[in-house]
Amino acid sequence: MNIPRTSFPRIVIIGGGFAGISLAKKLSKQEVQVVLLDKNNYHTFQPLLYQVSTGGLEPDSIAYPIRKILKDFPNFHFRLASVDEIKPSTNEVITDIGSLKFDYLVIASGSQTNYFGNSEIEKNSMAMKTIPQSLNLRSLILENFEDALLTSDLNERNALMNFVIVGAGPTGVELAGALAEIKKGILPKDYPDLDTRSVQINLIQSSDRVLKEMSENASKKAEDFLEKLGVNVWKNVRVTNYDGKTVTTNSDLTFETATFIWAAGVEGAIIKGIDGSDYITKGNRILVNEFNQVKGFNNIFAVGDVACMENEEFPRGLPMMAQPAIQQGHQLGDNILRLLEKKAMIPFSYKNKGVMATIGRNKAVVDLKHFKFQGVFAWYVWMFVHLFFLIGFRNRAVVFINWVYNYIRFDREARLIIRPFKKRLRS
Amino acid sequence: MNIPRTSFPRIVIIGGGFAGISLAKKLSKQEVQVVLLDKNNYHTFQPLLYQVSTGGLEPDSIAYPIRKILKDFPNFHFRLASVDEIKPSTNEVITDIGSLKFDYLVIASGSQTNYFGNSEIEKNSMAMKTIPQSLNLRSLILENFEDALLTSDLNERNALMNFVIVGAGPTGVELAGALAEIKKGILPKDYPDLDTRSVQINLIQSSDRVLKEMSENASKKAEDFLEKLGVNVWKNVRVTNYDGKTVTTNSDLTFETATFIWAAGVEGAIIKGIDGSDYITKGNRILVNEFNQVKGFNNIFAVGDVACMENEEFPRGLPMMAQPAIQQGHQLGDNILRLLEKKAMIPFSYKNKGVMATIGRNKAVVDLKHFKFQGVFAWYVWMFVHLFFLIGFRNRAVVFINWVYNYIRFDREARLIIRPFKKRLRS
Numbered sequence: 115m116n117i118p119r120t121s122f123p124r125i126v127i128i129g130g131g132f133a134g135i136s137l138a139k140k141l142s143k144q145e146v147q148v149v150l151l152d153k154n155n156y157h158t159f160q161p162l163l164y165q166v167s168t169g170g171l172e173p174d175s176i177a178y179p180i181r182k183i184l185k186d187f188p189n190f191h192f193r194l195a196s197v198d199e200i201k202p203s204t205n206e207v208i209t210d211i212g213s214l215k216f217d218y219l220v221i222a223s224g225s226q227t228n229y230f231g232n233s234e235i236e237k238n239s240m241a242m243k244t245i246p247q248s249l250n251l252r253s254l255i256l257e258n259f260e261d262a263l264l265t266s267d268l269n270e271r272n273a274l275m276n277f278v279i280v281g282a283g284p285t286g287v288e289l290a291g292a293l294a295e296i297k298k299g300i301l302p303k304d305y306p307d308l309d310t311r312s313v314q315i316n317l318i319q320s321s322d323r324v325l326k327e328m329s330e331n332a333s334k335k336a337e338d339f340l341e342k343l344g345v346n347v348w349k350n351v352r353v354t355n356y357d358g359k360t361v362t363t364n365s366d367l368t369f370e371t372a373t374f375i376w377a378a379g380v381e382g383a384i385i386k387g388i389d390g391s392d393y394i395t396k397g398n399r400i401l402v403n404e405f406n407q408v409k410g411f412n413n414i415f416a417v418g419d420v421a422c423m424e425n426e427e428f429p430r431g432l433p434m435m436a437q438p439a440i441q442q443g444h445q446l447g448d449n450i451l452r453l454l455e456k457k458a459m460i461p462f463s464y465k466n467k468g469v470m471a472t473i474g475r476n477k478a479v480v481d482l483k484h485f486k487f488q489g490v491f492a493w494y495v496w497m498f499v500h501l502f503f504l505i506g507f508r509n510r511a512v513v514f515i516n517w518v519y520n521y522i523r524f525d526r527e528a529r530l531i532i533r534p535f536k537k538r539l540r541s
Numbered sequence: 542m543n544i545p546r547t548s549f550p551r552i553v554i555i556g557g558g559f560a561g562i563s564l565a566k567k568l569s570k571q572e573v574q575v576v577l578l579d580k581n582n583y584h585t586f587q588p589l590l591y592q593v594s595t596g597g598l599e600p601d602s603i604a605y606p607i608r609k610i611l612k613d614f615p616n617f618h619f620r621l622a623s624v625d626e627i628k629p630s631t632n633e634v635i636t637d638i639g640s641l642k643f644d645y646l647v648i649a650s651g652s653q654t655n656y657f658g659n660s661e662i663e664k665n666s667m668a669m670k671t672i673p674q675s676l677n678l679r680s681l682i683l684e685n686f687e688d689a690l691l692t693s694d695l696n697e698r699n700a701l702m703n704f705v706i707v708g709a710g711p712t713g714v715e716l717a718g719a720l721a722e723i724k725k726g727i728l729p730k731d732y733p734d735l736d737t738r739s740v741q742i743n744l745i746q747s748s749d750r751v752l753k754e755m756s757e758n759a760s761k762k763a764e765d766f767l768e769k770l771g772v773n774v775w776k777n778v779r780v781t782n783y784d785g786k787t788v789t790t791n792s793d794l795t796f797e798t799a800t801f802i803w804a805a806g807v808e809g810a811i812i813k814g815i816d817g818s819d820y821i822t823k824g825n826r827i828l829v830n831e832f833n834q835v836k837g838f839n840n841i842f843a844v845g846d847v848a849c850m851e852n853e854e855f856p857r858g859l860p861m862m863a864q865p866a867i868q869q870g871h872q873l874g875d876n877i878l879r880l881l882e883k884k885a886m887i888p889f890s891y892k893n894k895g896v897m898a899t900i901g902r903n904k905a906v907v908d909l910k911h912f913k914f915q916g917v918f919a920w921y922v923w924m925f926v927h928l929f930f931l932i933g934f935r936n937r938a939v940v941f942i943n944w945v946y947n948y949i950r951f952d953r954e955a956r957l958i959i960r961p962f963k964k965r966l967r968s
Binding site for chain 2: 115116117154155156172173174175177178179181182185186191193194211212245246249256257260263264266303304305307506507508509511512515516519525527528529530531532533
């Protein structure tokens with residue numbers, strides 16, 4: 115990779131998610147060379163992917179060109195590359211566009227869907243971790259309704275109009291709520307030929323409550339909201355398989371569905387070279403110390419979802435969410451600068467700013483440290499916070515316009531099959 | 542296709558472009574059953590596709606769900622289908638989702654890129670007639686710059702930064718202007734490692750002026766604008782081939798390029814059954830009479846780009862643009878209703894509302910019937926007219942926000958490789 119060597123130390127960052135961008139921003143005005151590698155040329159605002167899947171937002175409004183985020187910083191280099199291997203012995207990363215030496219390496223490769231080793235579920239399910247995946251899901255939902263119009267087989271039609279979402283974390287809950295609103299507000303108008311009352315939205319959860327990372331109050335209220343919207347919430351049910359037609363569970367319960375969405379878990383997206391039991395702990399994450407350092411190295415770090423930093427409050431590692439990633443990226447920037455100045459690094463301490471999820475219009479749940487609330491005000495807070503953390507004025511304006519429009523009109527206009535999923539041949 | 546037969550006559554429309562939608566709107570409040578068939582579930586606002594290709598607009602803001610356009614009309618049915626054949630003898634269309642009987646058939650299948658029989662150009666060139674094609678072009682442009690960073694071969698790097706656009710109609714001119722603005726405003730900031738001054742934008746035209754369907758004044762001014770923006774305009778040059786690397790022409794002139802955009806012509810998108818010399822005339826279009834009737838049939842019509850209606854002003858048929866399509870669709874709606882009432886049909890008469898093209902910020906050319914003007918005011922008129930004809934309030938608001946933002950910030954933020962073209966494997 116032809117990146118000029120300067121007198122500045124070179125810091126290579128793998129991944130342009132929340133952690134990588136936050137770190138790059140912190141470092142890029144300093145006397146260091148920063149090389150950011152990502153498989154995509156854009157940063158994805160993952161918390162809003164479910165709105166892309168459900169036609170409420172256009173994908174381009176929650177993506178932002180990485181080059182633009184850092185365009186005013188000297189000594190910053192971006193390369194569109196996928197990292198195949200890390201070679202700690204030679205301080206080198208091997209990518210699909212060549213190898214690159216580093217002085218410091220930061221692994222910010224994020225997380226990927228965890229199928230818990232079930233290859234049939236992996237093959238037959240839809241995930242929602244990337245923009246292309248979210249667009250595929252948007253297409254599939256719409257294609258299934260178009261197909262439901264064509265069949266006279268009642269079982270087939272019901273399967274096409276039956277949605278099964280596994281995992282009632284924020285992603286599953288938000289998606290289920292959005293689908294319920296589509297069932298009510300859009301489908302009867304768009305498909306007058308179909309009896310859309312028979313559309314079923316099933317949210318399956320292996321534990322005994324939804325949003326189990328949140329307070330009991332939040333879970334209870336979220337379940338109320340989901341119920342009001344007509345979502346079938348199945349608790350204490352564990353999905354055992356999906357063969358492309360039938361969902362089986364650990365009980366007698368089965369579901370026939372053409373749309374099976376797997377939101378049941380994520381795991382660290384680790385890279386060859388920093389893998390194996392020396393480095394990897396629970397959730398396939400890289401164990402790091404309080405400075406985000408990978409065990410055994412002074413100059414290799416991991417931040418964000420891929421890093422497992424244990425503390426008293428979170429003995430299984432900080433939650434895999436935007437806030438810990440942003441804060442760790444920021445703090446690590448400081449610490450790398452301190453290292454370069456031969457100062458002692460400062461241990462990371464997580465400021466838990468709270469957790470929130472939205473279920474539908476006027477329906478959200480917010481857990482702050484000292485204050486927990488649900489309903490309309492929580493919904494406004496949710497929207498404000500998400501707008502605030504979106505990158506870029508244009509994205510914020512476009513998302514805001516869409517939300518106002520969707521709110522007033524009970525609508526979601528991006529119901530477009532631009533990237534056909536089932537019918538790729540038609541594209 | 543299981544569409545219920547009612548006592549109303551059934552009108553089948555093939556295609557949800559400007560003509561098909563305008564016709565469906567006209568008919569759908571009447572005592573007729575309307576079945577609209579389209580390969581996509583959305584209407585595309587083609588005049589703005591070049592802004593999608595150049596990152597100025599998100600694709601979703603120029604597409605609109607067809608079901609939504611007609612959601613309040615009873616007796617309207619939409620099917621996502623691709624028509625394989627028309628059987629006039631049995632009043633039937635054969636599609637990929639089954640066959641359908643019609644009482645009246647309207648072919649509004651539009652136009653497709655005309656490669657004039659050159660299969661190598663067809664294989665190696667980029668077109669810009671659909672949203673997926675425009676997104677492919679957007680990706681290719683960005684991918685080429687990412688690749689230009691990686692090569693140390695000067696010829697290869699130049700080819701990656703060299704753009705060749707064939708055809709200086711509105712599409713070619715607008716695309717060339719947009720690329721020139723990207724070269725000036727975005728590339729130096731996004732790619733500080735590249736010498737983006739060597740980016741070349743070549744616009745090749747076989748006739749002796751650009752925008753040859755417009756007035757000589759408009760052509761002259763457009764050429765001035767293009768020159769000011771740094772576009773190389775090649776007139777009286779005919780491209781003979783492009784093998785994926787080298788563009789050859791009818792003179793000694795050749796170009797080495799990785800991005801070859803073919804905007805040199807379109808032809809009617811005809812369908813088996815109404816093809817062959819009995820029906821087809823210049824430009825592969827279906828010859829129709831002044832009522833848009835196809836020769837030999839009382840109940841089969843063609844409208845829009847696919848129809849060739851000759852008149853005194855346009856002996857080669859009305860121009861393949863939005864205005865004739867919209868007006869014909871509207872008029873045909875009236876005429877079908879007159880037919881049903883056993884009244885005489887009214888001959889179509891084209892109201893030429895003018896032609897316009899934009900070259901860049903503050904730079905457009907407008908030819909109205911009695912008034913021709915160029916420059917800043919023309920640019921405002923161009924924007925106003927395009928916003929006005931866009932379907933949907935949300936689309937207008939989002940496009941407007943983007944334009945204001947792009948204007949103030951000299952920016953185009955949708956430079957996202959969401960649908961990789963060269964590197965499909967990375968997706």
